[in-house]
Amino acid sequence: GDSVTQMEGPVTLSEEAFLTINCTYTATGYPSLFWYVQYPGEGLQLLLKATKADDKGSNKGFEATYRKETTSFHLEKGSVQVSDSAVYFCALKRLNTDKLIFGTGTRLQVFP
Amino acid sequence: DARVTQTPRHKVTEMGQEVTMRCQPILGHNTVFWYRQTMMQGLELLAYFRNRAPLDDSGMPKDRFSAEMPDATLATLKIQPSEPRDSAVYFCASAPLSGGSGANVLTFGAGSRLTVL
Numbered sequence: 350g351d352s353v354t355q356m357e358g359p360v361t362l363s364e365e366a367f368l369t370i371n372c373t374y375t376a377t378g379y380p381s382l383f384w385y386v387q388y389p390g391e392g393l394q395l396l397l398k399a400t401k402a403d404d405k406g407s408n409k410g411f412e413a414t415y416r417k418e419t420t421s422f423h424l425e426k427g428s429v430q431v432s433d434s435a436v437y438f439c440a441l442k443r444l445n446t447d448k449l450i451f452g453t454g455t456r457l458q459v460f461p
Numbered sequence: 462d463a464r465v466t467q468t469p470r471h472k473v474t475e476m477g478q479e480v481t482m483r484c485q486p487i488l489g490h491n492t493v494f495w496y497r498q499t500m501m502q503g504l505e506l507l508a509y510f511r512n513r514a515p516l517d518d519s520g521m522p523k524d525r526f527s528a529e530m531p532d533a534t535l536a537t538l539k540i541q542p543s544e545p546r547d548s549a550v551y552f553c554a555s556a557p558l559s560g561g562s563g564a565n566v567l568t569f570g571a572g573s574r575l576t577v578l
């Protein structure tokens with residue numbers, strides 16, 4: 350079945366460091382891919398998305414590129430801030446379905 | 462900003478009691494989801510509705526959980542009787558009809574944190 354695999358956390362970084370959170374997926378067909386972020390005590394919020402191969406989603410300095418050949422959608426940011434500390438979820442949705450399938454989440458902790 | 466509203470935000474109850482969680486989806490969104498989040502299992506889809514009709518509740522323990530949409534502005538998730546293993550954060554999310562595209566986005570509520578003693 351469809352699934353999403355994320356790197357284990359926590360990821361601990363100093364402010365202004367480069368961030369990569371790995372995400373790979375297994376799915377039939379051509380799913381849409383998403384990154385959601387969850388700040389403490391809140392629900393998930395969409396961070397960025399990509400709907401087809403080679404698309405790059407970007408928002409708030411974060412980027413992820415839909416790589417069909419490696420079935421990956423890694424999240425990157427060039428310079429993290431303390432305010433980026435949160436849990437990040439990679440997710441996929443197959444065409445013509447409504448269900449989002451989430452990875453287990455990766456906690457990011459950024460220290461000043 | 463339009464938002465999904467969930468009540469209660471926090472609920473502490475004793476084992477065996479009935480628990481009802483409510484969700485007001487964004488006006489105009491016709492797909493509503495219930496997710497459960499725990500440390501051990503992560504985010505699990507319990508059930509979802511399209512145009513108020515249940516489409517998939519395969520993730521929900523049928524013997525004690527039930528989900529309904531009495532009208533387009535209210536979704537409910539009920540647990541009866543509750544057990545300590547039901548302790549989790551329950552999220553409601555809504556989305557517009559995708560129309561076959563892959564890009565429709567879920568908007569999540571802030572969650573209902575349930576503790577069953």
